Amino acid sequence: MGVAVMKLRNPPVNSLSLECLTEFTISLEKLENDKSIRGVILTSECPGIFSAGLDLLEMYGRNPAHYAEYWKNVQELWLRLYTSNMILVSAINGASPAGGCLLALCCDYRVMADNPKYTIGLNESLLGIVAPFWFKDMYVNTIGHREAERALQLGTLFSPAEALKVGVVDEVVPEDQVHSKARSVMTKWLAIPDHSRQLTKNMMRKATADNLIKQREADIQNFTSFISKDSIQKSLHMYLEKLKQKKG
Numbered sequence: 390m391g392v393a394v395m396k397l398r399n400p401p402v403n404s405l406s407l408e409c410l411t412e413f414t415i416s417l418e419k420l421e422n423d424k425s426i427r428g429v430i431l432t433s434e435c436p437g438i439f440s441a442g443l444d445l446l447e448m449y450g451r452n453p454a455h456y457a458e459y460w461k462n463v464q465e466l467w468l469r470l471y472t473s474n475m476i477l478v479s480a481i482n483g484a485s486p487a488g489g490c491l492l493a494l495c496c497d498y499r500v501m502a503d504n505p506k507y508t509i510g511l512n513e514s515l516l517g518i519v520a521p522f523w524f525k526d527m528y529v530n531t532i533g534h535r536e537a538e539r540a541l542q543l544g545t546l547f548s549p550a551e552a553l554k555v556g557v558v559d560e561v562v563p564e565d566q567v568h569s570k571a572r573s574v575m576t577k578w579l580a581i582p583d584h585s586r587q588l589t590k591n592m593m594r595k596a597t598a599d600n601l602i603k604q605r606e607a608d609i610q611n612f613t614s615f616i617s618k619d620s621i622q623k624s625l626h627m628y629l630e631k632l633k634q635k636k637g
């Protein structure tokens with residue numbers, strides 16, 4: 390029925406390394422250019438993890454040129470996903486913090502597995518970093534200003550039930566039904582004529598995408614100088630140590 394399933398596979402946690410981001414963007418571009426494909430189901434092949442978000446090791450201990458290159462690719466993937474003409478449905482079958490949540494938010498519909506161990510949200514402030522304006526814009530578009538304001542400041546990671554309540558996801562289903570539900574949602578969306586659905590999507594999303602497009606270079610500069618700061622590098626170091634210690 391012209392539907393592709395994209396499975397993220399970058400063990401152990403599907404972090405979005407530079408290589409992973411680049412491959413993702415290229416695959417998406419290929420699908421976008423394949424006229425037989427009308428929809429994509431985005432999911433993960435890593436057990437229990439949808440995506441751990443941006444790769445912290447791409448943002449820690451590197452040089453400014455690397456940070457700039459990395460951020461340019463983060464922007465590129467986001468723009469492609471957010472403005473895709475295809476129907477995107479995410480089957481969120483695991484934890485989905487920060488950049489993982491960002492991927493899901495780009496989709497037209499989000500189905501999440503009902504497992505309280507899986508959380509989702511933009512938790513950047515917990516890491517001592519700040520979600521950029523275009524992450525924030527998409528959050529506001531999805532859950533409204535007040536909820537986004539609170540969730541962004543607190544770095545809230547929502548359980549599936551909370552995520553459903555606040556509107557971060559559209560549906561929560563038993564874990565073994567995530568993929569079948571994503572497929573049935575896709576079938577419903579495929580019944581809508583492409584041209585009217587695409588024009589409507591574009592109307593809803595264009596202003597948010599244009600907001601980044603018109604200041605991409607400044608956003609890269611801003612990221613590079615922010616992430617290069619000693620204080621921010623220290624925060625990332627502490628966060629990485631905390632992740633290690635968690636293992637015991």
Ligand SMILES: CCCCCC/C=C/CC(=O)SCCNC(=O)CCNC(=O)[C@H](O)C(C)(C)COP(=O)(O)OP(=O)(O)OC[C@H]1O[C@@H](n2cnc3c(N)ncnc32)[C@H](O)[C@@H]1OP(=O)(O)O
Pocket residue numbers: 401402404438440441442443444445446484486487488489512513516518519520521611612615616629632633635636
């Ligand atoms: C204007 C400036 C703007 C700046 C904005 C920058 C925006 C950033 C957005 C982001 O996406 S930042 C990344 C945020 N991600 C997280 O906070 C997730 C952190 N990870 C976790 O919470 C957990 O790892 C998990 C995903 C819930 C999985 O838990 P699990 O117990 O299954 O695995 P771990 O033992 O914790 O991890 C295994 C292994 O993977 C490493 N790792 C985890 N997450 C990342 C990551 N995002 N990047 C790189 N590496 C990661 C972890 O350190 C372990 O490594 P080890 O070597 O095996 O110890």
